[in-house]
Structure formats: C-alpha cells, structure tokens
Amino acid sequence: MMPQFFTDQSLFSKHNARYPNPHSLPGPEDITRVELPNGIVVMARPNFNSPSVALSGYLTVGGISDPDSMLGLAGFTASSLMRGNARRDFQGIYDALESAGASLGVDSGTHTTSFGGKALVEDLGLLLELLHESLRIPTFPEDQVERLRTQLLTGLAIRAQDTGEMASLTFDQIVYAGHPYSRPEDGYPETVQAITRQDLMDFHRRYYGPRGMLVVVVGAVDPAQAIDQVAAVLGDWSNPDQLFQSELPSLAPLPETRRQSITIPGKFQADIVLGVAGPPRRSPDYIPASLGNSILGQFGMMGRIGDVVRERSGLAYYASSSLGGGLGPGPWSISAGVAPANVEKAVELIRQEIARFINEPVEAEELADSQANFIGRLPLSLESNHGVAGALVNLERYDLGLDYYRRYAESTRAITVEDVLAAARNYLHPDRLGIAVAGPPWVES
C-alpha cells in the first residue's frame, strides 16, 4: 500500500514540470521533502543524466555523547555497524555491495553520524536495504569488534606520526579547553582499549533512532519512488527510548595567545594550526565571516595569507585559512606547512595579516571578487549527484529553507565590507590566538 504522505502521484511523472531544468539550482519546486510519521525527513531530487544514484543523510548521534573515559565510542559504534547484522555477516554485506559496484559507509562526527553511498540506479533498493540492516539490526560480532579495534589503534598510531593531524588536535585542546570540542573524536589508545562490545551495543540502543534523522536520495529515480523505497525500509523504525544530546556548554574566547608545540622526531616539516573558535553555521556572522575567510586565506592562490606566506616569502607549499561553521562554534583557523626553521617567521606573518584583517575593512574589490567566486562556483559544486545530495543535507541540517540556493546570489551580494569587519572582530584577535605546532625538533642556531 502506498503510504499516505504522497499527496499527488501525478506530480512525479517523468516529463512533468517538477523535473528540474538541468540549468537551474535546487529549489522548492524540484526538491521533494517529506517527513515520515516516525520523524525521518526524506529529501529527493531527480537527475537522469547518469544511470546512478547517491544516498546521503545523518542521525542525531555523535562523539559529543562519548564519556571521557570512552572517547571514540560513537566512532567505534558507527564503524561496527557494517561488520555484521542479523541478516548478513561482514563478507555478506560487502559481497552484496561490491558485487553491485555500489558503496556505503557510516561515519560518526561531533554532533551527527553521517552515512553516504552510491549505486547504479537499479541497485538503490539494495543500498537502502543495507542501510536499514546496518542502522537497525547490527550484531557487533565479537571477532569483528576486536579486528576493528586493532585497526582503530593502528589509525591512532599513524595519527601520532602525522604532523598535520597532531597540530590540529593540539589546536582543539588549546582553543576549546574545558569544552567538548577539545576532545578528539577518534579518542586515544587507552579510551579505545577501554570500550567493550557491550558498550557499543548500549550506545547503539540509547542513541540510534529515527527522530532527527535525514535521508537524501539524488539521481536517476523518481522522487516519489525514492521516498517510497526509503519509507519501505525505515518507515517502521521506532526507538521510544532514543536519547538526544545535551546542549553544548558555552565557550569563552581565549583571553590571551596560548601556544603549544608537539615534537615528532624524524620528520622533515612542521605543521602550524592557529586561530580561534568561530561562528556556528546558523550565526548571522557566518556568511560575512565566510566571505572574510575567503579574502583572508582562500581566494585565488589562498588569499592574503597564501600571498604573504607562499607567494611573497616562499615559506610554505600550503598556507590557507578555513572556517568550520557547523552546529556549534567550529574553528576559524589558519594552517601552514613550513620548514622547522621558518615556523616563527610564518606565525608572525600570519599574525600580522590577522591584525590587518580586524583593523581595517577589506577592499571593496576584494569583497566583490569573493562574492563573485561564491556565486559562480555554486553550480560547479552541484555537478554530481553526490554534490547535490550534500547541498540538500546542508539545507536540512542548518534549516536554511528550500529556496536557499535560489536566494544565494542575492544574499551573498548583500554583505558589505562593514559586515565582514564586524564579523571578523567578533572572533579574531592577533593577541588571542591558539597556536599549535607539530614537527621535528628544532634548535635555534
């Protein structure tokens, strides 16, 4: 029987106006969004240019719910889901998936656990079936849990040798001291060792459920049919005991610059990460900060910072800035990889750029350039099904409205140099930075 939330099947016939003009951005008349009775939101947008389909979405569970003593629990749980379920063992799952040339993965983040996959359109049903089994009836087989633990521990051993990752991890510890964001989501060797199979099963039972869940399907399939297929496998999921994450505590900005260095012997280059906690995606500061970030360390060959650190000083192969956004105060940070002898010089150049960035407004031309870039690149980011699926996920995750991409050019152009300066001043200060450096030992000569 057809679930009743489909109002009008005729809307979905293949040559109907509801089919997107391939040259148009996703908008209210070509995105189908329905909420299933159990709370799952399903979004779909067709694309018949390639015989493939992309699946994407998330559940509202993440590393934020890990106890300190079991950091990495959400990630370990998510990685276990496709290791065996009540219907198929590990090889059975991947035999079905890989025989179809399809892929599916589940991965835990800070606030959400995301899933994503792709398949030839004839195999969408298989993909959804495997999603259903992985999320709802995983069995956490003992041998698989132990094999996975060894893999996770090796991952952590490799992380300890990675200068970029260690700088980033140390940066989070400085900037988010006392806040959940200070914790690495993949945990530490001792916390991953401490997690038992029972812990994984308990975590799954408590936090996995349909409420707050999003499923997005983009590709060579009728939206109605796609939604019907999703409803068929997930529409009857319920978990009356599903727990939600607690509110994030507030975070005080750093009162002064704090710096920490990690020495990793035997390496050749040092990685620097410096910056602050930035605005959440939903903050009114986010769009002006995002344009400002482009000017600071993205536009062209990595913005102003790329220009001084790489182009003019030849200090680094990469030097750029990034703005995390996200549900909470994600980082606004600058990263560079430099020879150990050049760390101080690079940090000072970056600090000077931050000072200039908050002391004087950006040039009108710089802002116009970045605005044009943001508007012009949007269709490029929507080239593939995967790209469109990601764009739809963002609409829902941050409640941006189905007409967001249609309004995007206008709202981007509306930002002024004063808006950028005000947003920058709300977060960045050259004397209140977290600075993390990871690299080989270096003795000043």
Place this chain on the structure above:
Amino acid sequence: MDNSITNVRLPNGLQVMLKEIHTAPIISHWVWYRVGSRNEIPGITGISHWVEHMQFKGTPQFPSTVLDKAISREGGFWNAFTYLDWTTFFETMPSEKIDLALRLEADRMRNSTFDADEVASERTVIISERQGNENEPLFRLGEELQALAFRVHAYHHEIIGDLADLQTIQRDDLYNHYRRYYTPSNAVLAAAGDFESGAMLERIQELFGSIPGGEPPPKPGRPEPPQSGERRLTLEGPGETTYIQIAHHVPAGSDPNFFPLTVLDSLLTGPSSLNMFGGGISNKTSRLYRALVDGELAISVYGGLQATIDPYLHAITIVLRPDRTAEQVLAKLDDEIKRLQDAPPPVEELKRAVKQARALFAYGSESITNQAFWLGFSEMFASYDWFTSYLDRLGAVTPEDVQRAAQVYLLPQNRLVGIYNPTGNGEMG
C-alpha cells in the same frame, strides 16, 4: 553515455578534442602537454613539476597578481597536475565565462615570463612541498621502490624531483624546458560541457592557431631492461607501523595485456578507478583483503595500475597489524598469487569486476570535469578509443587471460618488495 566528439588537429599541430554536454551550464577546459618526469634526466629531476608551478607566475598580459584572481573571480576552479608522462592545466567555469580560460591558456602556452625572483621564491615552496611529502612514510617508501624498479628508465625518480636538483636548477633551465615542451604540436586541448562545437573550435583557432607549432621535442630513450630477480629494500623511520609495498613490472597502458591485468588487479586488491573526479568503492571482498585483513595479518591493503606511456608498475600497499611480521604477510601474498596462477578464476568473479568498472564509469560521468579529463588523459598514453572501448575490452577478458597475466607478470623475478620498519616514536629514522 554519448561519446561522440570533435577531434581535429590545427595546422600548427595542436590537437583539439571537444565534447558537448548540455546537462549543466558548465564547461571544463584542459590543456595537456606531453611532458613529465619521464622526460627528465639526472640534474634536472623535478623540472617539469617546477615549470608547472611557474605557469602560475604570470605573463605580460596576465601578471601573477591578475592571474591568480582571474579565474576565481568568475567562479571557476582551476588547477594543474604533473605526472610521469604529462602535465595538464584545467579550468572548470560557468559556460559564459569560458573565454577567459581559453585566453589564459593560449597566452601562457607561449608568453610566461619566468621572472628570476619568482623562480627563487618558488624554489623554497617546492622544497617545502617535498619536505611535507617526506613526512609521510609511504612517500619515502614509494620513492625508494621506484628507484629500485627503474635502473635505466626515467621513471626512476619521483615527479617532485630530488632535493639536490631542486637546489640547483636555474631559471634558464626552467625556461628552456618550458619552450621545448610547451608547444602546440606537443599539446592536446580538451573541452567538455555546455558549448556549441563549431563556435568553440573557431574561437580556439583564433587564440591558439597563430602560435608557432614548435620543433618536435626529443623522445626519451633508455628503455628499462627486463628485471631478472627479486629486488628488496628496507627503510627505517619513525612510528610504530610497518608498511609494505610490493610491485611488479607491467606493460604500458596501450598494451592489450593492460586489460587482463586490470581484471587481475580488481580480483586481487579491488576495483581501481582511473577517474580523477568521481571516487571509488571499497575492496573488502577482494582476494587480498580477505586473505590479509580478514585473515588478521594486515590493517588494510590496496593496489592499482597506472596507465602510462612506457611499462610501469602494478603496486600493492599493505599496512601491517602490529602483531604480525612482514614475512608472514609476504608468505600469504605468495599463496594468493599462486592460487591465481594455478587455476583460472571463476567467471562470476570476472563478471563482478566488470560490473564494478561499469559503476565507476557511471559515477565518473556525472562530472563534466571528469569527462573532459578523460578526453585528454586517454590521448596521453593511447587514444580516446581506449576510453570508449574500455568496458567492452574488460568484458572480453576471459578467466584464462587473467590466469595467464598472473603467470607472466606476478613472478618473483619480476617483483620489488619494500618494507618500512618503524623505529618507534622517539627515535630518528
């Protein structure tokens, strides 16, 4: 997918390949030069990659300060890659802005300045790029293995070049390399997307047609003699993790044996995607994953072939479990290779490999940038027919072909083994 294209050669030798795709208001434009680390000799290793960097440093018409903003301002994304056999530059732009990309590439095919100060500044940038690579155990291991595999052929050295050469290459070396190889007769221009081929070709003729064709560049000689005994190396470095790379010499991309080897690789290590954009799929049902990872010898295993002009390597990379030794892993690997040599694989396994390849093609075809990539890339080592007939040729591979490929290529005397031995977290390598 519709594979009809325009493929013409201008009087100055520039090959132009155009493919209309009207699914999105986007055009992806690539210029490919037949030059890479394959064309380098000791003393100038890394020069092709460095020249690629210098192509972003400006011309009189597009000085570097203008150049680095011009494309981004129009919402385009652009980049460049240097490989063993080729160097390529691309811009993917909103359709109505593509003229800028055409003008820019025509201009820097001929007029880059190679300013001495810019050369000096880029030297330290590239050395920094190399040092960043050296932080990675697998870069260091791969570099050693490549050097061990090619005693004679220029595939001997890494694309980024040896530090000694990066410290000594001069401005005129770079400029001469540029002028020798960056000529219309040594290039392929490929574009795919939302344009009308006639008008596009006319504009390309206007912009590129007057550039002198150039002398044919020297062809690299020095083919690699056959290897006649396993070569093995060990490398020490920081960390707690052991890595192994196993490589076998295999034929060039245009060789008919490349297809049985592609299927062989898919059975052993999982399907590889040659797409530059579009992603791959997992390999958990491949023979080596089952034997090594499910068999609790390794953390992960992956492998793949490269489609190259001259014979190159099939390489397998294995991350070991901390409680296992390299010898245990290599013994198991030998068993799996022997299994493929002893008996033809089941037909179902081949069918699956072909379906996986078909899926990877479909994913890749979603991206106009990736479709434009294939136009030029396939011409670098074979021809566009190679790409359009790829799935059919994979489908024609028989179990016996795969067995034969294993018998011919996966022999110990044709093998290279590299082992990265970790020395711990506190010690120098």
